[in-house]
């Protein structure tokens with residue numbers, strides 16, 4: 470969607486945000502659905518390149534769930550997810566390394582390079598960036614269920630610490646870090662960690678201004694089956710109500726948890742934007758109305774006011 474019919478008015482309006490966000494850290498998490506389609510991946514990279522050109526400092530975290538599903542399928546490995554997180558056996562973890570720190574990661578780096586972003590790839594294992602411990606069996610209650618059940622997620626890591634030094638080091642030399650969602654444990658262990666969780670922990674540790682989730686849908690929806698039910702602005706308590714009403718399912722559950730973690734951890738705002746609709750990220754950053762959902766701790770911004 471064009472910013473405005475008057476290009477100079479659009480430019481003046483965008484300039485206000487360019488000034489406001491110069492040198493600020495934006496963590497951008499690219500979801501699996503956006504990455505799987507080469508066209509949407511390329512469009513996402515071009516938008517990140519524009520943020521970079523405007524002196525915003527992006528840090529990219531990527532998922533890759535659908536591509537990992539495809540490899541598991543090809544290898545006849547089970548695909549089991551509970552509350553949006555994968556049950557990860559040793560062979561599934563090997564497949565995760567191949568996809569998340571391998572093919573998908575490299576293809577994303579190549580697209581970012583092509584868009585003019587000096588991207589450098591890391592996983593959470595590099596330089597102890599994301600340290601985790603194996604998640605113990607936990608009680609999980611799915612929406613619609615009255616009773617929870619104990620779930621052993623296997624080789625899934627719960628984040629214990631984030632050491633941002635390698636990220637800061639790259640940023641001080643003007644590189645853009647691109648992080649795959651694997652984490653390191655004791656004695657050389659490697660764990661699979663949900664990419665939303667990694668993005669939120671990193672955004673909090675870097676004191677990011679904003680955290681973006683680029684997803685398949687237009688943003689947070691009141692009714693997941695109705696794309697027109699977009700919620701443009703939400704608080705943490707709105708998020709809790711939606712969750713209690715069972716309106717957040719599948720991958721939106723770890724995302725809701727991640728949004729909460731980031732906001733409580735000091736990130737200014739969290740945004741859900743479409744990775745399918747062209748320029749949705751730019752529209753969310755550089756226009757008053759935005760394109761997706763902005764989530765804030767509490768209502769300092771009233772409906773109808775600028776989102777930026």
Ligand SMILES: Nc1ncnc2c1ncn2[C@@H]1O[C@H](COP(=O)(O)OP(=O)(O)O)[C@@H](O)[C@H]1O
Pocket residue numbers: 499500501502503532533534553683684685686688689690691692693716717718719720721724
């Ligand atoms: N209330 C909701 N609003 C928007 N999306 C929702 C909602 N509840 C569940 N979802 C689902 O969550 C998905 C996003 O999570 P996920 O599949 O993990 O995305 P990604 O892997 O791309 O980050 C959406 O595509 C949608 O199917």
Ligand SMILES: CC(=O)N[C@@H](CCC(=O)OP(=O)(O)O)C(=O)O
Pocket residue numbers: 499500501502531532533534535537553554555565625650661662663664665720
């Ligand atoms: C533990 C866990 O669930 N890990 C995720 C990591 C990838 C991911 O999060 O990818 P998306 O962002 O595309 O969902 C997985 O195995 O699918």
